[in-house]
Structures are given as structure tokens and as C-alpha cells.
Amino acid sequence: MAQVSLRKVVKRFDDTEAVRGIDLDIADKEFVVLVGPSGCGKSTTLRMIAGLEDISAGEIAVDGEVVNDVPPKDRDMAMVFQNYALYPHMTVYENMSFGLRLKRYPKAEIARRVQEAARILDITELLDRKPRQLSGGQRQRVAMGRAIVRNPKVFLFDEPLSNLDAKLRVQMRTEIKRVHQKVRTTTVYVTHDQVEAMTLADRVVVMNRGKIEQIGAPNDLYHAPRTRFVAGFIGSPAMNFIPCRLEEADGGLRVRLTDDIVLPVPQGSVARYKPHVGREGITFGLRPEHLTEAKPNGDKHLGYIDAVLEVTEPLGMETLVFFRIKGIDVCARVSPNAGAREGVRMRLAASLDNMHLIDDATGAVL
């Protein structure tokens, strides 16, 4: 049980800065996910928390105590690695008990803890096997078991599901969440998969180029991204971005995408966007799920786009359709019964309550 805080933490490798001064407070029992594209510094940050990388500048504290110079073995953290990193010459039992044996715990206590962890993870019958006799998912469980038995202050996960196939990944994701609900240990989890981040986290930390773009609950990141990067990174398929102009009309505001496509800004957002009327360099952002086939009895809050579909991707429960505005690919999600076909002209309704405007110069969401 522990709080972890990072203050202006920097990591330099030779002349490149992998992590460029990040601040982060992780509460006791919280599940925090660091997410971002590869090379964004998320793994480095995790490894600095673990003590496997030196900190170039700044401070990392656990329960208020600075641990910059504390070696990993004394930080009382457990880590699950992407490739599991099980000791190949030890059985599952020996793998899980290794840390406890190093600390000379009594045999009975070790046995009790291993049995307990094995029961939680449903690997009791595997305890006598060697890692090479296990499947990927089983190895992943053992790696988690090795972390659980130590009952550490903090769990660290470094892309633990990346080596599993898609189906198993979903299964193990649920498993990790279930284990966290049972064990309730402060957890820092690194992934490049935004779905994993959204489903697991109490709070998600979106990182990009060594900096934190935004910290927030999964739904906050989805509905109120603060930067274009977060808006584009969270959500799948990604948000559509189209350069636009903001115009004043009939006491309200309108977003002009092209000469023909003009969308009304909902009354609720007029005050927020008013200062930006007529400005250059503004981008309109709308998620595909907020752009769907127009119903016959149209709602006046909606804006309409007439599109000639170029590509359609039926997914069963819905169909993704792609068309172009000013040469930019735009994606919309329509009902499978909407009759979407390549080359068909379709009227799409944009739910503008969910629109975003982005300042191109700063990348900030207005």
C-alpha cells in the first residue's frame, strides 16, 4: 500500500531526453495506466519508478520518502515484464517463491502465500511445471503470481499483454482487473494500447515525446481531451480532424468545413467558441461514432454532411464508412442496415454536442 509521486522527473540517454520533466501523483490503491506511442517515455518512466534506470533529474518518492538512490531490491515493488522473464530453470512454485526465499521467509509462510496466489490466478495445478511447459497465458499468470506473493507496495506492469494473441489479451485484461480488485495494490501499468488503458485504469496518463499530455479518468479523456494528440490517440477508430473556419450567423456560430458543408455550433458552446470567430488555423474534430446516418425526422442540433462513400468496412454490429472532405479521409459509423455501399451517396448526421475545435498552433483543444 503506497503512494507514488514523481516531481519534474527527467531521463537523458546520452544526448536525447527520453523523459522531459514529468509530474505525477499516484494515490494509494490506484490503478494508473501510462499510455502513448512507442518512444514516448512511458516504459522509461516505469523503469525509473522500479529503480532499473537512474533518474537524470527530479525526484521519485514512495509514501513521501525520496527513493532516487534506493536500489530496486529495497523499493519493495514487483514488476511483470512483457516477455514474462520467468526463471527457466525453476518450477512455477520456485519462480513464485524466489523473492520470498531471498528474504528468508519461513517455509510455511512461503507455501501459504504461493498457494493463495496460485488460487487467485487459478494456476494451482501448474506449480510443479517448468516455464517451458506452459502456454503464453499461463506464463503471464505465473509472472503475476510472482508479483502477488511478495505483497509489495507497488505493482509495475510493462506491456504485459503485448506477447499474447488478441483473444487471450482480452481475457488476461479482465484477469488483471479482477486481481487488482482483490489485491488492491497501487499499480502502474504501461501499454501502447489505448483500449487496455481505458478498460483497466482508474486514471490514464497519456504521454507523448517524453511529456505528459493529459491525466484523467478514461471517460474524461474520451469526452474532454485537452490536446489534439489525446483526442486522436484515445478512441478507435481515431477522431476525424478537418481544417475549418468559425463563422457568425443568425446570432449563432457555424463551422464551415468547405463551401458546401456548414455545421451549426450548438447554443451551449457558442460562448466558449465566440472569441475564435474568423481565426485562421482551427481544426474541427469529431469522433466517427458521432457521425452517423441521418434519420428521416432530423434533429435540429445535428449538422448534415452529404458524402459519397469510398470504402465501407462492415463489422457486424456497425459499418465503418470512409469518404473525403478536402482530400482528408473521414470515417463515420453507421448502422449495418443503413445501406452503406461503395459509391453510394449518403446523408450523415454529425452530433455537434460532441465536437471539438483545436488550435493548430498549440495543438490545444479550445
Add this chain to the structure above:
Amino acid sequence: MADAAVAMGDVPRTKTRYGSMSRDRKWALRWSYFFLVVFAIFFLTPPVYMLITSLKTSAEISAATNPWWVYHPTLANYIELLTSSQYLTFFRNSALVSIIVVTITMLISVPAAFALSRMRFWGSATLATGVFLTYLVPETLLFLPLFKMFAVFRDWTDIELINRWWVLLLLYPTLTVPFCTWIMIGYFASIPKELDEAALMDGANYRQILTRVFIPVALPGLIAATIFAFTVSWAQFLYPLAFTTSASQLVLPVGIVTSLIKGDVFNWGQIMTGALLGAAPPLIIYAFLMDYYIAGLTAGATKG
């Protein structure tokens, strides 16, 4: 397959060529057998000849009979050698030197390899290359300067290093340590980085990572290095020839040559017997550890 061919019986058939792959394989196998047999004959003839000669009396060896056949087999050479205290002294010296050298080598090269491959420190890469380069200097180039050094050492300290069997314990590691360190560096390098990080997180210090993770995981490599060190120490000829002279200080390879060749009289029967008996220990060790040895030399070729 056959049924299908019958069913299509009325279709005009073209003769299909099956198994070009296996034909290819057949020829490859024939050539392999041919060269392996040539190879085996070439390398097994000397030991077989030694065995034949060792079973002959001196009279039969010098007689103009078929040298590839024993007409009056005798174990006299074996009995004589194994009851001669001199030969047993050589054997004991060799065994003692080899076992201690192997121990010293492992105690130095395993921690050295671990440090060079895992504990990144300033100059570690250069040092690793340096270790290997020392292996490339032949002992034929070194024994004269070493001799000189030992003489100077005696002048300074009054400690005599020449003609002492234990001085070989200082000399042999110069041959075994660099190569064994190099083998172990390669082997340790094939162990994924996450494994030591996992051990670090589990609370292990570097010594525990070495003894409880690296050595067990790298056991095949360790055995390969051990065999190498043993073979080198057991068979080393030049250094003991140069640095030891008294019969009581000699090791087997030199002992056989110096004690069984008296002037221009070659006691061939006993020389062959002695050499054959001397070849036995490495042979026995190979036989038991061959699988490990091969696994060790090909480590990292595939992911385990």
C-alpha cells in the same frame, strides 16, 4: 493417392516426378557418409595404431611383421606402467594440476564474464575485447619472457618458481581464463536482460543473480568451459616442458616423453600405453558431458 490415380485411369497420363526433394536429400546423405567415413578413418587410425602397439612386446614391435596385427598380445606394458611409481606420479601431478586449474579458471572467468556482460561500467566493452586478444598470443611466444620473469622474481624474493609443479597453476590459467571468459560472456549475453531485472526486483543482489539465476541457466555453457579448461590443462605440453625438469615435478605429457625415451631408445610399447592411458580421462569426461558441450557451443543459435 493411389486410388486417385486409378480413378483418373482413362485420362492420358503424363509421368509425374515425385520426390525430387528426397532424391536431393539422398545424394546429400551419400556425400555426407562418404566424407564422414573418410574423416573417421583419418582421425581414428592413430589411436587404433596406438592401441595395437600398446599390446605388443618390444620384440614384436621391432620385428618385421604386419604392424596392424598383434600376434602375441600382452598386457605387460600396462602392468609395468601402472605399477611404476614414476608414471603414477605423472598421472597424479596431471590430475592435480588440471583439477585445480579448472577450479581457478571457473572462479575467475565466471564472475569476470558476468561483470563484463551485465554490469555496464566504463571500459567494459574494451576490456571484454582485451580479454579475448590475450588469448590470441601463443604460448610459444610467451614462455621465454615468462622464464626471464621468473628468474627476476627469484632474484627479488628468493622464491623459486622454476621446476615446481605448482607453478603450472599460475601458467595454465593464462591460457584457459581468457577463452572461458569469452565463452561465458557469449553465453551470459544470450540470457534476456529482463531475467536479471526480474531478479533485481525480486530482491536479489548481484551475487545472488549470478549464483541463483545465471549459473543454473548457463549450466551448459559452464560445462563447455569446464571441459575446455580441463582439456587444455591436461594436454598442455610446452609450459611443463619448459618450466619443470625433475621427474617428481613432471606432468603426464612431458613425463611420458622424457622418461620413456632414453637417449635414442624409444620404448614404443610403453609410450603408446602411457599416451593411451593419458587420453582416457578427457575421453571419459567427453563421453558423459558431450551433450552439454555441444549445447554450450551452439548456445544462442536458437531461442530456447
